[in-house]
Amino acid sequence: MTTLDTRAEPGTQEEIAEVVERTARLVDEHYVLPDVAARLAGLLRAEAARHRRERSWSTLAGALTRTLRSLNGDRHLGVRFHDRPLPEGGGDPLADDLPRMARAxxxxxxxxxxxxxxxxxxxxxxxxxxxxxxxxxxxxxxxxxxxxxxxxxxxxxxxxxxxxxxxxxxxxxxxxxxxxxxxxxxxxxxxxxxxxxxxxxxxxxxxxxxxxxxxxxxxxxxxxxxxxxxxxxxxxxxxxxxxxxAHPRTGFQVHPHLHLSVPVASPVNPVSGTNWEGAxxxxxxxxxxxxxxxxxxxxxxxxx
Known part of the structure; x- marks a missing residue:
């Protein structure tokens, strides 16, 4: 895994391209709906040139999230910007914060x-x-x-x-x-x-x-x-x-300032035979x- 710039300021086009590709690969491998996953990965790669023009990691996170939600509006799917660099070795900042939230x-x-x-x-x-x-x-x-x-x-x-x-x-x-x-x-x-x-x-x-x-x-x-x-x-x-x-998520670090959330499962109610996703x-x-x-x-x- 290439070490990327840890600044919150803009990265190089090569760094941004690597983040886009890593995001596309992880979504393709893990998103709960395989057909949508493949389409989203293709869309991210097709829009890579546009994403490389983003001026900061924060705006890149917003742009990637808009692309990821453009097909089916899954609000559990997206990229979040963190002002402070995330710990090395991954981890899920949302999950890691739960004990503090519970106490508070x-x-x-x-x-x-x-x-x-x-x-x-x-x-x-x-x-x-x-x-x-x-x-x-x-x-x-x-x-x-x-x-x-x-x-x-x-x-x-x-x-x-x-x-x-x-x-x-x-x-x-x-x-x-x-x-x-x-x-x-x-x-x-x-x-x-x-x-x-x-x-x-x-x-x-x-x-x-x-x-x-x-x-x-x-x-x-x-x-x-x-x-x-x-x-x-x-x-x-x-x-x-x-x-x-409706789709529970897991997380992946795609850059020291960027964390990707990917839905990995879908609940099915035994009465309705479906769930509340989107509706x-x-x-x-x-x-x-x-x-x-x-x-x-x-x-x-x-x-x-």
């Missing part, structure tokens, strides 16, 4: 509240962190609302998540193991994700009314949880259509996100 957000438990009419509310923000990072916090929050007559799960600012945490949450909201989705990958066997069998301790369970709040900001892991609960008929989704990012999760009750808490509360309190 109390495990993603933004609010736990009892509303009038004995309606519980749990707001998750910014993400469904892995059970290793936040399982105890999530379990504590869900047990606090276990005796509510109805529950609001606020995912309006949930922009990502771990599938194991999604399964943990669903274990508190279903009364039996439930097949949430099958993750399909290019070069690995399919993997099924199920909610666990009910564990001892306080649980809200699978019978009482549940509303999930969404917004246009809700993305990725937040969408996955909302979609699973909706498709299984467990929850009413209230709010706005979500962002439409988002459509609410059952469509209202502006700001109005969703009050609308959901009224509906639950009235028994709707």
């Amino acid at each position: 957000s109390l495990g993603g438990i933004h609010r736990v509240e009892r509303l009038s009419g004995n309606v519980g509310l749990v707001r998750i923000e910014p993400a469904l962190f892995s059970p290793t990072l936040a399982g105890a916090a999530m379990t504590a929050a869900l047990r606090l609302v276990a005796d509510a007559d109805a529950l609001v799960l606020d995912l309006r600012e949930t922009i990502g998540g771990d599938p194991e945490m999604e399964a943990l949450v669903c274990g508190h909201l279903f009364d039996r193991p439930t097949h949430l989705y099958t993750m399909r990958q290019r070069d690995r066997p399919d993997r099924q994700f199920w909610s666990p069998a009910p564990l001892p301790g306080a649980r809200f369970g699978g019978e009482r009314p549940l509303a999930v709040l969404t917004s246009a900001t809700t993305f990725s892991g937040g969408e996955s949880l909302a979609y699973a609960l909706q498709q299984h008929g467990r929850a009413t989704v209230v709010g706005e259509r979500t962002g439409g990012g 988002g999760v459509a609410p059952d009750v469509e209202v502006p996100a700001a109005d969703a808490p009050a609308v959901a509360h009224r509906r639950l309190a009235a028994g709707a």
